Structures are given as structure tokens and as C-alpha cells.
Amino acid sequence: MASGEEVSNQQIILKNYVTGFPKETDMEVVSSSIKLKVPEGSNSILVKNLYLSCDPSLRVRMRKPENLGYFVGFTPGSVKRSYIISKALSGFGVCEVLNSGHPDFKKGDLVWGITGWEEFSLIARTETFRKITCTDVPLSYYTGFLGMNGLTAYAAFFEVCSPKKGEYVYVSAAFGTVGQLVGQFAKLMGCYVAGSKEKVDLLKTKFGFDDAFNYKEEEDLASTLKRYFPEGIDIYFENVGGVMLDAVLLNMRLHGRIAVCGMISQYNRAKLEGVNNLFYLLTKRILMRGFFVLDYGHLYPQFLETTIKHLTEGKIVYVEDVVEGLEKAPSALVGIFQGHSVGRKVVLLARD
Secondary structure, three states, X not given: OXXXXXXXXXXXXXXXXXXXXXXXXXXXXXXXXXXXXXXXXXXXXXXXXXXXXXXXXXXXXXXXXXXXOOOOOOOOXXXXXXXXXXXXXXXXXXXXXXXXXXXXXXXXXXXXXXXXXEXXXXXXXXXXXXXXXXXOOOHHHHHOOOOHHHHHHHHHHHHHOOOOOXXXXXXXXXXOHHHHHHHHHHHHOOOEEEEEOOOHXXXXXXXXXXXXEOHHHOOOHHXXXXXXXXXXXXXXXXXXXXXXXXXXXXXXXXXXXXXXXXXXXXXXXXXXXXXXXXXXXXXXXXXXXXXXXXXXXXXXXXXXXXXXXXXXXXXOOOXXXXXXXXXXXXXXXXXXXXXXXXXEEEEEOOOO
């Protein structure tokens, strides 16, 4: 494809604001056109999208406008002018630079960052983008494991939770990218680790968790946690929220630490659940802290070096669930909330 050529560009856009669980019909595939050249005098970059990440947090951005915190919401059919100039949904992806007006990027660079759910994207703000220098691992890993989700696990666990050898660590929603990595980091630290998710056997046999349970089969989560952590929990990596958080607070040890990374149980609720046991934050002197990964971007080189070393030495493993074709992206996203994914859900658009 020649620079400046105008080509067709398939996109996934939000068709309707979402209430409850997302449906494929809330999104649609449309076709537009795009010039394969950045505007004259712009410091934007024009990229071809290779892999897209399906993240549960996208569901939060599909609500009607409200106080979303650091999330930038989608508007059905509208053109966004924040990170990308496009009508498409957006999230983390791996891309190839086709044209650049930015001094830090050139044609042919492989990069990862926030891009559109489309074949080609014009990136107006490049601060989320990083060059991929290590290609000895699958490029798809940079959508999550070696990208923002991996950094989330690394920074939240080591910087917020301050783990010590021999401590008791509980990871909820442990089969996601973040949970997989937190559990393995904890084991490398010499901690006892248990997780909750439907895929109990894989957590123990594949990722080395000491134990695991399917929280959907447990009627009394507080009693379940007491059974798996008779001495109590030192570190809780929070990905679920709601009744899970309430049960955990009852089982925390003195001076425990909770890193709040996500609350997937709340994403599809019209009204958020309250938490009843916050009093234990006081009596047990628990540190509970919200976590925003962009505050820890300076740790990325350290995280990448450490994690790739563990990966090549076989000390850390990773599971992906890859579907091929942009048109499969809506069903892939919906499947996350139906428990269909086995590991990180990734959409392959073009082979590198």
C-alpha cells in the first residue's frame, strides 16, 4: 500500500449504550475509508492494527455518560478526538506504523498502545504508545501480558502490596491476564497463593497456585475463604468487588493490604453494590488502595526485563485465547462476561 493511498477501513462501533450485560447487537461492523498518510504538519502516526485486546473495562465505557473516573466513555456513532480520531471502539493493541509525523516513530516500527477497533487508525496522541524492541515472544503478548495488564500486575503487587516471603495471597478473577501474573509473581516471592475462578485445575496445574476454588459454586464466600486461608489473608488482589470484597474483609489479617485493580462484578450493574464490612479496615489496620497503572509507567522497562527473563527461563507461563477477524471482536468481548474465554482474549486482525 502506497503512502497517501485511500483505502477501505472496517471498524467496530458502539450502536447503543449498554445496560446490563453487553450483547453483540450493541456493536456493529461498519466500513469507512482512510488515507494512509498523517495530516501535513501533524505529529500523529498512522498504524495498521495487528492484534486487539478484549478488556472487561471496555464495558464501563459503553454506559451513558456519567462520572466514569479516568475512563473515557464511548458515544454511539460519534468521532472521538482524544487518543485516536475515529468512530471505532478503542483499547490496547499491537500495531505497525505505516506513516509518521512524530519524531519518535518511523514507518515499520512495531508498537503497542491505545488504538481503534478497526483495520487502520490515525493516532492523534502517542503518549500511550511504546516501541516493541523484543520480538522473541509472540507480538500478541504485548496486548496484555507484556503490556498494560502485565505492568498492572507487577506495579500493583510489588509497589502497593509490598509482599513478603511466606505471606498469604488471595487473587480474585485469577484467570485473567492480571490475575495469572500476580499469582505467579507471588509464588516466585515464596508466598502461599489461592485464587478464585471457574478454571480451578488450570490455576493449580498451569500457573502453580497452591489452591483455587470456583466462587460461583460457593454459597458462603466468607466461610470458603476461611477454609482456604485458616490463618487469614495478608494480601488481596481485588478484581471482583461486591460480595467478594465483603467476604475478604472478614478474613484479612492485621496490617493486610488490598490493591483495588478492578471490580468486574459491578460493570454490568445499573446500580452498584454497597460494601458492608469496611469497619474492618479500621480494626485490622488494613491498607486498601485504588490503583491506576499509568501512574507507574516509569516501571515499564524494569517490568519488561524481569518478566521476559522469567518467561524465557520457564518460571512464568501465559495463556491466550485468540480469535481471528475484526468481525469476531464483538462476540469475543461478550464472551468474556459469559465465561467463554480461556486466558487472555485477543483478536487477530493481520499477521505480523
